[in-house]
Amino acid sequence: MLRVNENYLKLPGSYLFSKIGKKVSAYAQANPGKEIIRLGIGDVTQPLAGAIIEAMHRAVDEMGSPETFRGYAPDLGYEFLRNAIVKNDYEARGCQICADEIFVSDGAKSDSANIQELFAGDCKIAVCDPVYPVYVDSNVMAGRTGTYEEQTGMWSDVIYMPCVMENQFVPEFPKETPDVIYLCLPNNPTGTTITKSQLQEWVDYANKNGALIVYDGAYEAYISREEVAHSIYECEGARTCAIELKSFSKNAGFTGVRLGYTVVPKELKFGKASLHDMWARRHGTKYNGAPYIIQRAGEAVYSDAGKKQLKEQVAYYMNNASVIYDGLKKAGYTVFGGVDAPYIWLKTPEGMSSWDFFDYLLERANVVGTPGSGFGPSGEGYFRLTAFGSFENTRAALERIQGL
């Protein structure tokens, strides 16, 4: 008789954003007159840039003609897209990355969840706390995390690196040496980041310990300060210890378009095994490529017109970030993030729990945010707001919060 993967049954509750979605739906149904403003899930609201729309129309037409129709895409993704990525995201920053080290995918969420398949079952992972839930949950499903401790909200075999007010949200080298270190910088959910020289220390640490860094750079486009690296490959030695995940969701508004890529350098070898070859094998066996139309949309992100339009889009969201940051400050909150990232991280007032503050904000201001504790135990007592709403909604939300 079929036995199921029992690790799935260890997962407490549902995926964070599904839970929020259900809570908000229930409130909306019970209060039909209320106008709810969503600054919770990191979903963008601005339409796609004109250059991207044009590129997709052209690609759709190509698919309708026998001369230009495209079937299965190449395993790693189309060269036109991988070349554009290499040129703009790496060569332009002095990073040595080849086109055949780029693996195009349907987004960083899938890749960040799937990458753990390459690791042995007894590898120990380290995560920042709070953290994007997918890193931990995907390892739970694979049985790599031990048991869940209700009391602490922690998994017995996960190494947590608390990122809290007291250490300026900068992860510290853990006592126990991990095999895999997940770093998301600029960070989701705290909206904070570290400098290039601090990142170099992590690269050195990983190389020294034979650990792998899974570097999630989904928010790279929001970096404003000079001293922050846009890619981990700006650090010396990263090619022997780091995989980089990139998304088009936040820099180009592709949350509903679905495109991302993962960089696996060829030097990434552990024992006899090449992670590059293993990931290539996974890609070829379990995946069939991102749609041609969507890969053309990705290419347009790197066109001159696309770059200009997306710079404006990022500026639009970063203006929202300022509105939230300043508005919360004015309302007396303790606030972080929002400078190199589209997320604002606030301390809940008067020792309120994160979920209590969620309910408070939903019911009193009809504003949806994300409870910090949903991202890990050290997120308790914090709350995340995103800058991805419209300017009008963002301003309205802050007015409501200030009026509480």
Next chain:
Amino acid sequence: MLRVNENYLKLPGSYLFSKIGKKVSAYAQANPGKEIIRLGIGDVTQPLAGAIIEAMHRAVDEMGSPETFRGYAPDLGYEFLRNAIVKNDYEARGCQICADEIFVSDGAKSDSANIQELFAGDCKIAVCDPVYPVYVDSNVMAGRTGTYEEQTGMWSDVIYMPCVMENQFVPEFPKETPDVIYLCLPNNPTGTTITKSQLQEWVDYANKNGALIVYDGAYEAYISREEVAHSIYECEGARTCAIELKSFSKNAGFTGVRLGYTVVPKELKFGKASLHDMWARRHGTKYNGAPYIIQRAGEAVYSDAGKKQLKEQVAYYMNNASVIYDGLKKAGYTVFGGVDAPYIWLKTPEGMSSWDFFDYLLERANVVGTPGSGFGPSGEGYFRLTAFGSFENTRAALERIQGL
């Protein structure tokens, strides 16, 4: 230090179609003048139907306007698509399937590879032999298949159900009872299928033994005979033992568009665990939905115009199937399939091995097919040709083969 998932290293050679691709490229480079006809990989060649192109243009425009822009899709897929699937693929055939049992994805390849994550590590899988390589390879990667025996080309812990000339390519109940049974019907690669009453026997067998059937219906649109079921849910009791995978690649030419869905009925419980809930959790945690534009393309498949256009497209390919079938017969080959499926399966002449015949056909006729042995040990001595080429190429290929 990071240890890798050693199961990956057990995989012999590369993914079948990557290997074929490389062989063909090498031949083409060495023989620049030759015009190669590809009837190997099951990739379609006809452009997308007009109704689908129109739907995608509309959806692209929606993504460019603030009022109609869409971000993250609902976890299971958009309701407009799931409702169309339920109505057309299930209700119309008298099958009871609800919209919240449909999980929209980027294709049946991903789903057929990912579904095994729900099973315990020691579950025993049974596959037809020959078989679509992804079922076995994805289980190898998860460590569920034991060791590979070079001599036989078989995995020690996999139950093989030979489908050969001698049993009319109909799988027989294996001696050892499996926990999971993969069935692809109409079959890839043999192009053969079984009747609804034969399928009912498999459903009864699975229910009796507490086994799960993973039913891959990717080629359903090519069924021509009355007595063949279009869905496993036409069989009584399938809701308690079967998951169905469906693809838009072959019925609508979406190999480069990427869309599929998986049906997981709510009755599918093993012990305390609901496979429906587990798959929902996987979908929510590791995946972020198919692109909005692509889901609208899927909806158009079920429009009146779409249905009409795709019926013609399927007829076009099935005419190719006849050309191949009849042409091979005339050339003296022993041939199967091609009636309810777009694949033609032939016995190699004079006891030639499958790969020898591949080289022979590539070098002598400049025609690319797929070696039967690439699909499993019982495929040795067989060869697959696909009907997905253009009519002109298909006819030319058969003329060349007849001229050998």
